[in-house]
Amino acid sequence: MEEEMFSGIANGAQIEGKALQTFQKNSVQVQHILDQNRLLINEINQNHESKIPDNLSRNVGLIRELNNNIRRVADLYTDLSNSFTKSMEVSSEGESAGTTKSYGRVGQKRIRAND
Numbered sequence: 001m002e003e004e005m006f007s008g009i010a011n012g013a014q015i016e017g018k019a020l021q022t023f024q025k026n027s028v029q030v031q032h033i034l035d036q037n038r039l040l041i042n043e044i045n046q047n048h049e050s051k052i053p054d055n056l057s058r059n060v061g062l063i064r065e066l067n068n069n070i071r072r073v074a075d076l077y078t079d080l081s082n083s084f085t086k087s088m089e090v091s092s093e094g095e096s097a098g099t100t101k102s103y104g105r106v107g108q109k110r111i112r113a114n115d
Contacts, residue, residue, distance in 0.1 A: 019087035
């Protein structure tokens with residue numbers, strides 16, 4: 001029983017480490033994409049204000065690129081959320097090893113007043 005608890009804790013620490021690495025990697029990628037988006041939005045605005053036909057045509061491609069970047073950011077946040085959820089599931093499994101679950105509360109036994 002004790003071995004299971006320690007292996008659960010070790011496994012949880014390993015997954016939490018992976019979650020942290022994923023968070024750091026995704027954060028850097030998200031920030032880079034958001035920086036790109038800021039530049040794209042500035043260029044789109046300048047092209048729009050210029051009202052030059054070639055610049056307005058160029059905006060079509062820039063807006064597509066902006067939309068793709070937004071999709072990538074959403075995907076990165078999804079990956080981050082999934083990683084965090086896995087980390088929390090493993091962490092709660094390690095914490096609940098050897099304890100009684102009752103009514104969704106970990107480690108607490110329900111005490112009946114009639115006993």
